[in-house]
Amino acid sequence: MRAVEGPFALTHHHANTDRIFCLNEAAERQGLHRGMGYSDARAFCPDLQSYPANLQEDARFQRVLARWAKRYCPWVGLEGEDGLVLNITGSAHLFGGEDAMLHDMRARLSRAGFLSRIGLADTRGAAWALAHHAPGIAPPGQSHQAIAALPVMALRLKETVSTSLQRVGIRTIADLVAVPRATVTRRFGREVLLRLDQALGGQGEDISPVPDPPSYQMRISLPEPIGLAADVQAGVERLLDPLCARLKANDMGARKLELTLRRVDQNAQSVELRLARPMRDPHRILPLFERGIREVDAGYGIDQMRLVATQVEPQPARQITHVEGAPTDKLDDLVTRIGNRIGLENVQRFLPADSHIPERSHIIAPAAWSEPAGGWAVVRDRPIRLFAPEPVAATGRTPPRHLRWRRMALAVERVTGPERIAPEWWLPDDNWRSGVRDYWKVETRQGRRLWMFYTPQNPGWFVQGEFA
Amino acid sequence: MTAAITDYFPLRQGRAHEVCGAGAYGFACALAGQLGGNVMWIREDWQPELLNPEGFLPFFDPRKLLFAKGESQIDVLASGEEALRSGAVNLTVMELSKPIGLTEGRRLQLAAEAGKSTGLCIISEGMGSNAAESRWRCAPIFDPADSTLIRWEIIKNKSGTLTRWDLRWDAETRRITVVSKAGQRPAPAHARG
Incomplete structure (x- = not known):
């Protein structure tokens, strides 16, 4: 998406109506706010541009950002739908102190086009309060003072609770601290004090960090450089076993593997293997590497090998039954071998398609991403070869007695037809601009059996195929 | 004509053969x-002609067919x-556009032997390799009563004689039927067409 000028909002369908999910500053200046009905917003601000929010992608992106934030500390968790929480204890000095770290964070985020609000304090609750209401740093031990003047909303309370607190005159956190604790619990429940204690450090609070996605890579360093193909093969076997075990534990199968061989002279060679089916069986994968390994130039020797499954797909365990057809392992391996030479998408299979148009009666699909499908049925004779229509000099609605095709003089002996095929008007196709076609099977004295058609709306004869 | 087609067809397994002519497909x-x-x-990717799986249906199940496109003959x-x-x-099945040498031909033979499968090169007339086990010339021929008549001719054979047959393809039983020589041929009960 391109950047937009002027008021802009993301909308989200929630509680039976479209609401504003997120908006920019220009829109805020027009008096719009989050959670407002979209039609109201349009009434306030007729030139509002909008786009539906994509929550799944947002959530995915939040995780991406969490992974990025691991550059600051290992302990990164998600905070709500639009935040991250970092426990930077012990890592701030690596960036030259808290100030410098936050500055770095802000600079990098703004360079990527983000508006960020960052709060730093002794406790998670205080940091949240600062980030949402007064971005900045609370010096160690002074979180209490830093958040004292903030409204009670800053304690991560529910909207209703904070409203009722404000109704009885408790507006800031300092007000809440001054009230006797017992009365607060009695009137507003345990949550208020729990949040207060969490913010002031009286009560501990954990961060659950986002787990790293499982990594499918293995590495081996060799004490002495190796150069023989058989040795490399043995090394790959050692890497493959644990890699496949890890794939199996996660119910995944490798689709693409990359083997990087680092040579003594720091030069690296890599062998890529694309598999026709997701696979995690080391005994089947290993022989497929053979050809790639043979082509590697080992130079002065290889002293480090790295095997990465760069593309994985879910491969759930399967129940083996007698109903299932014969296993296609050998065929899949063949597709892999040929595919690694000529490109995996160049090994194809035909799938039936629902169309009368001869060229569209089948789909060509890469064999690696499709299963053979049934449903082939033809009512009429069809040629085994099809070519682009080749014009033939002839007139009339019935096939000519004599014709010249590909510099051959052919005498027509028997014709079968016509079979009228109308173009599929709902699909634009330049080849069918000439209108309906009357197809004929034309048998010649010379033997050739051609599939010809006549276009009555645009008189002309063409040869389009040849029968067996 | 003494040789029976069954001695020659299906082609000898574990060997690579060649076929040319208009009926090669x-x-x-x-x-x-x-x-x-x-x-x-397998064919080269520049070939403009399409194989039509619907046309294969009388012969074999298109689900069994895998189709590969290479950049060059290599x-x-x-x-x-x-x-x-x-x-x-x-x-x-390999569609070849250029003649292949003895080395390539021999390699195909060895590979076919190792895998115990049959290889078939579709070639142009007069382009055969000496390493081929047999070479066939196939052409459709016209018959007033039948529209599947074909003539198959062995023009090279490493282990047998050169002969030729006129045959017909029976789509229902998926098999070939040898037709006796012209003149003695009984007209089929129902003329197909």
Whole structure:
């Protein structure tokens, strides 16, 4: 998406109506706010541009950002739908102190086009309060003072609770601290004090960090450089076993593997293997590497090998039954071998398609991403070869007695037809601009059996195929 | 005509053969139907003609067909060798546009032997390689009563004589029927067409 000028909002369908999910500053200046009905917003601000929010992608992106934030500390968790929480204890000095770290964070985020609000304090609750209401740093031990003047909303309370607190005159956190604790619990429940204690450090609070996605890579360093193909093969076997075990534990199968061989002279060679089916069986994968390994130039020797499954797909365990057809392992391996030479998408299979148009009666699909499908049925004779229509000099609605095709003089002996095929008007196709076609099977004295058609709306004869 | 077609067809397994002529595609399809099992069909990607799976239907099940496109004849031959050697397919059809040398021809033979599968090169007339086990010339012929008549002719044979047959393809039983010589041929009960 391109950047937009002027008021802009993301909308989200929630509680039976479209609401504003997120908006920019220009829109805020027009008096719009989050959670407002979209039609109201349009009434306030007729030139509002909008786009539906994509929550799944947002959530995915939040995780991406969490992974990025691991550059600051290992302990990164998600905070709500639009935040991250970092426990930077012990890592701030690596960036030259808290100030410098936050500055770095802000600079990098703004360079990527983000508006960020960052709060730093002794406790998670205080940091949240600062980030949402007064971005900045609370010096160690002074979180209490830093958040004292903030409204009670800053304690991560529910909207209703904070409203009722404000109704009885408790507006800031300092007000809440001054009230006797017992009365607060009695009137507003345990949550208020729990949040207060969490913010002031009286009560501990954990961060659950986002787990790293499982990594499918293995590495081996060799004490002495190796150069023989058989040795490399043995090394790959050692890497493959644990890699496949890890794939199996996660119910995944490798689709693409990359083997990087680092040579003594720091030069690296890599062998890529694309598999026709997701696979995690080391005994089947290993022989497929053979050809790639043979082509590697080992130079002065290889002293480090790295095997990465760069593309994985879910491969759930399967129940083996007698109903299932014969296993296609050998065929899949063949597709892999040929595919690694000529490109995996160049090994194809035909799938039936629902169309009368001869060229569209089948789909060509890469064999690696499709299963053979049934449903082939033809009512009429069809040629085994099809070519682009080749014009033939002839007139009339019935096939000519004599014709010249590909510099051959052919005498027509028997014709079968016509079979009228109308173009599929709902699909634009330049080849069918000439209108309906009357197809004929034309048998010649010379033997050739051609599939010809006549276009009555645009008189002309063409040869389009040849029968067996 | 003494030689029976069954001695020659289906082609000898574990060997690579050649076929030329206008009926070469039909020959390949008939062979695929007779051998059963999977078929790998390899050709160069610039070939403008399309194979029409609907047309294969009378011969064999298009679900059994895998189709590979190589950039050059080298790719076609190399992929063909892989397919023959693997033994995962019963028949490997290669469409060749240039004559192949003895080395390539011999490699195909060795690969076919290793995988115990049959190789078939579709070639142009007069382009054959000496390493081929047999070479066939196939052409459709016109018959007033029948529209599937074909003439198959062995024009090179390493282990047998050169002969020729006129045959007909029976789509229902998926097999070939030898037709006796013209003149003695009984007209089929129902003329197909």
